[in-house]
Amino acid sequence: MRSWFQVLRPISPRARLTLGCMSFVLPVVVWCIVSYVPAVWHPQMLITDPGSAEYLQAGMHMDRHAFADAVKEAEDDHKPPPKGVPSNPIYLPAPHEVAAAFYTAFVTPPPTQDGPWLHQSLWHSIQVIFWGFVISSILGVPIGILCGTYAGFARLNEPFIEFFRYLPAPAFGALAVAILGIYDGPKITIIVIGTFFQQVLIIANTTRKLDVALVEAALTLGIKKLKLLSRVVIPGILPDLYRDQRILLGWAWTYLIVAELIGTSTGITFFITQQARYQHFATVYAAIMMIGIIGLGTDIVLAILGKRLFPWDRTLDKSA
Amino acid sequence: MTAVNKFVSPTMLPSYLDQSTAVRARFNRLKLREVILKVENLSKVFTTAKGSTLALDKINFETHRREFLCVVGPSGCGKSTLVRILAGLEQHTSGDVMLEGKPVSEPGKDRGMVFQGYTLFPWLTVKKNVMFGLEVNGKSKYEAEQQALQWLQLIGLEKFADAYPHQLSGGMKQRVAIVRALANQPRILLMDEPFGALDAQTRAKMQAHLLEIWRKIDITIVFITHDLDEAIFLADRILVLSAHPGQVQELIEVPVAHPRGTAQFISPEFLATKARLEELIHQGKAEDDEDAGTYQMVARLTDVTDSVD
Numbered sequence: 001m002r003s004w005f006q007v008l009r010p011i012s013p014r015a016r017l018t019l020g021c022m023s024f025v026l027p028v029v030v031w032c033i034v035s036y037v038p039a040v041w042h043p044q045m046l047i048t049d050p051g052s053a054e055y056l057q058a059g060m061h062m063d064r065h066a067f068a069d070a071v072k073e074a075e076d077d078h079k080p081p082p083k084g085v086p087s088n089p090i091y092l093p094a095p096h097e098v099a100a101a102f103y104t105a106f107v108t109p110p111p112t113q114d115g116p117w118l119h120q121s122l123w124h125s126i127q128v129i130f131w132g133f134v135i136s137s138i139l140g141v142p143i144g145i146l147c148g149t150y151a152g153f154a155r156l157n158e159p160f161i162e163f164f165r166y167l168p169a170p171a172f173g174a175l176a177v178a179i180l181g182i183y184d185g186p187k188i189t190i191i192v193i194g195t196f197f198q199q200v201l202i203i204a205n206t207t208r209k210l211d212v213a214l215v216e217a218a219l220t221l222g223i224k225k226l227k228l229l230s231r232v233v234i235p236g237i238l239p240d241l242y243r244d245q246r247i248l249l250g251w252a253w254t255y256l257i258v259a260e261l262i263g264t265s266t267g268i269t270f271f272i273t274q275q276a277r278y279q280h281f282a283t284v285y286a287a288i289m290m291i292g293i294i295g296l297g298t299d300i301v302l303a304i305l306g307k308r309l310f311p312w313d314r315t316l317d318k319s320a
Numbered sequence: 321m322t323a324v325n326k327f328v329s330p331t332m333l334p335s336y337l338d339q340s341t342a343v344r345a346r347f348n349r350l351k352l353r354e355v356i357l358k359v360e361n362l363s364k365v366f367t368t369a370k371g372s373t374l375a376l377d378k379i380n381f382e383t384h385r386r387e388f389l390c391v392v393g394p395s396g397c398g399k400s401t402l403v404r405i406l407a408g409l410e411q412h413t414s415g416d417v418m419l420e421g422k423p424v425s426e427p428g429k430d431r432g433m434v435f436q437g438y439t440l441f442p443w444l445t446v447k448k449n450v451m452f453g454l455e456v457n458g459k460s461k462y463e464a465e466q467q468a469l470q471w472l473q474l475i476g477l478e479k480f481a482d483a484y485p486h487q488l489s490g491g492m493k494q495r496v497a498i499v500r501a502l503a504n505q506p507r508i509l510l511m512d513e514p515f516g517a518l519d520a521q522t523r524a525k526m527q528a529h530l531l532e533i534w535r536k537i538d539i540t541i542v543f544i545t546h547d548l549d550e551a552i553f554l555a556d557r558i559l560v561l562s563a564h565p566g567q568v569q570e571l572i573e574v575p576v577a578h579p580r581g582t583a584q585f586i587s588p589e590f591l592a593t594k595a596r597l598e599e600l601i602h603q604g605k606a607e608d609d610e611d612a613g614t615y616q617m618v619a620r621l622t623d624v625t626d627s628v629d
Contacts, residue, residue: 004486005524040537081373097559132384135486183419211437211439213435213437213439214439214441216407216409216427216433216435216439217433217435217439217441218430218441218456219408219409219427220407220409220427220431220510221429221432221452221453221456221500221501221504222428222429222453222456222457222500222504223456224456227456231452231456232441235441235443236442236443238443309442312442312443312484312485312486313442314442314486
């Protein structure tokens, strides 16, 4: 325990594993307590039997105090009182319900006839993210590297990019729809706008951090200036560039929901809003968690891949 | 004044100008060789927002083929700037740098350089680091590989050919850096305090290693250091610079005989040379030495009776 609180010191692998699991277990434990221990919260009653109250139905949620009043009223009139069990509001389902929804969400047919299944919605979202991120990277990575390498090029581009990155990407939604129509075009555009400008600045900074002595060493070895970029700058920043791309991919995901609301709502966002409309909140939670699982899963896979790709990289050791 | 003078009175030492017949003959033979590097009236002015500073002021010297020249001087004398100008990494303001009669203006494969920091490319294996210069100069991959392996053999690191730089010790990294620079077969090898980051033991080994390499191949070395022992141990001649601005104070011919060995560190010629170097370097330094006088400023914080002296 004491070793967890040493300033700027690494912890043991065992402690890493324990604490890593705890970071997921603790929120779930809190959720379980709120869901399964009625004394903690449960501000409502779930009606099991409406009794004599005509305005109640079995399965309805109602405020605890209003329910007490209804019971008292019925008892005063010597009529059968309504019965119910304490419950949380409908928007906070219990863990087991959400766990079940992880399965049922995939096997439940879409509420509308030609609506997409969950796996189709997810796949659509992944494609939007993929294309948004790829288009942004095709432009952003080379421009970022050039900005980091050549101070003049940076000066020509960065002031405008600094300005543009403060413009919220969703603000371009209406414009994107007007230009690109209502399908995936504007959605991908929003993700590109949200990612590209940050990408240029981050990659330019990463490039600037390359040890200039490596460039000088290469120059004294007789390299031509044009080859410096491909033989020194790019290989030198590659592991950091890869790490930047991982972080940026995470950012691209955060733009997904807004992007999918633009034009015709599609993908996981369409699925979530649809489920919320039918008050299937367990499914809503499950769908939101799926986004997190896909995001974190991709990042872990990329991290492992990065270790394979860059065996010389030391910073990976420190962070892992 | 100096540590040396406490033990050996300067009057007991020979003059650093006295050379034994063998040493004199060696210098005569050396001076018969062609001049490889000629620096004439070299000046460098750094211009910043605060104004301009004269870093190097009319530097003149010549180096003969296969000579080992050390450059020493107090901090701020511009010795690093000088070597960077020779490498072509920095531009001089006026004067000439001629390598085999051709003016130097930008980096080139005829001048190899070893830096103080570790500059092996971390993404390349040891072998590929050595191949780098050969490949960018148009050698085929096969040829580059064969030569790289031979160079690694020369420094006894062929076992580490496929290791990455981070797997090597500091001394090994600098050995690889030296052969990486030599693989291009430059006319001159510039070394900017290459052993500065190494511990004393490794440093001594590296000095011996370097002399060994230098003896075996046709290379002229310009070696920057602030370690006077290192300079005397390695050099044929020592270029002493003064600070603010950097000017040549003296070009000393080291009277210590070859081949060099650690036993010579206490020889009279060695000590005489060191005494002369210290005299030159500490000369006029007292007034601008920020550390002067701090010793006396420390008040006694212990009980007067609590002393073993």
